Amino acid sequence: GEDVEQSLFLSVREGDSSVINCTYTDSSSTYLYWYKQEPGAGLQLLTYIFSNMDMKQDQRLTVLLNKKDKHLSLRIADTQTGDSAIYFCAESTPGSGNTGKLIFGQGTTLQVKP
Amino acid sequence: GAVVSQHPSWVICKSGTSVKIECRSLDFQATTMFWYRQFPKQSLMLMATSNEGSKATYEQGVEKDKFLINHASLTLSTLTVTSAHPEDSSFYICSARASGRGSGYEQYFGPGTRLTVT
Numbered sequence: 301g302e303d304v305e306q307s308l309f310l311s312v313r314e315g316d317s318s319v320i321n322c323t324y325t326d327s328s329s330t331y332l333y334w335y336k337q338e339p340g341a342g343l344q345l346l347t348y349i350f351s352n353m354d355m356k357q358d359q360r361l362t363v364l365l366n367k368k369d370k371h372l373s374l375r376i377a378d379t380q381t382g383d384s385a386i387y388f389c390a391e392s393t394p395g396s397g398n399t400g401k402l403i404f405g406q407g408t409t410l411q412v413k414p
Numbered sequence: 415g416a417v418v419s420q421h422p423s424w425v426i427c428k429s430g431t432s433v434k435i436e437c438r439s440l441d442f443q444a445t446t447m448f449w450y451r452q453f454p455k456q457s458l459m460l461m462a463t464s465n466e467g468s469k470a471t472y473e474q475g476v477e478k479d480k481f482l483i484n485h486a487s488l489t490l491s492t493l494t495v496t497s498a499h500p501e502d503s504s505f506y507i508c509s510a511r512a513s514g515r516g517s518g519y520e521q522y523f524g525p526g527t528r529l530t531v532t
Contacts, residue, residue, distance in 0.1 A: 335523070342418075342507050342523040343458075388457065401448070402521060406457045 304391055306405035313413050318376040320408045322389035325370065329391040332365060333402065334374045337386045346374070346387075376410075384412045417441055418510050420524035427498055427531055434494045435527045437508030443488040444510035448521060449481070452505045464491050498531045505529075 303325045312318045324332070330351050335343040349356045349363045349372075356363045362375040372389055386409050390402040417440040427433050437447055446465050450458040462483050464470040470483035480502075482494040491510075495502055505528050509521040 331520075333520075340526070340528070342420075342525040343509070345520065345522065348520065401460065401463060404457045 304405040418524040424528040447491040
């Protein structure tokens with residue numbers, strides 16, 4: 301079945317880089333996403349990567365995809381206190397039918413210390 | 415662009431009453447909307463997928479008679495929690511998929527509705 305796993309917690313100092321990791325089981329994943337959730341709020345789409353890509357960069361965010369190992373990472377450069385939030389990775393697969401159903405990981409809480 | 419709103423943002427109701435939550439796509443048409451439930455410090459659990467003009471598809475274990483979903487237009491879906499009980503207290507989040515945007519499976523999320531049943 302489809303499963304997405306993330307580590308639960310990451311603490312970094314302001315200005316450092318943060319790397320949040322995610323593994324998934326379904327090799328037929330088509331798109332993989334990173335969402336950010338601040339306390340008491342909905343999810344904000346940060347970025348996504350198509351499964352035939354290895355890397356995608358968008359300003360401070362770099363997504364790396366290792367399809368062989370089914371491993372996805374999100375690197376945040378120059379992490380700021382405003383980046384403190386929960387980060388979810390998610391996948392969509394053809395098995396989702398054409399509904400675009402997303403399977404979410406448990407979320408990684410990023411704590412940024414000043 | 416791609417803004418999704420939810421109303422209300424929080425609601426407190428008495429056990430046994432029903433509560434309706436609205437999800438609107440403000441600047442795009444959403445053929446598909448999704449309803450999620452999130453418990454504290456946990457991930458999102460998909461409850462149902464709602465397509466405009468047709469019946470919602472519920473995930474296994476979700477009672478369709480308790481969680482009524484109506485997707486009456488391309489910009490509005492509603493979730494009604496019927497005969498609410500304290501165990502229904504949770505954070506309910508909707509999302510909308512905009513056809514033709516981004517990946518095609520990209521979902522835009524509402525800010526969530528905090529439901530507390532007393």
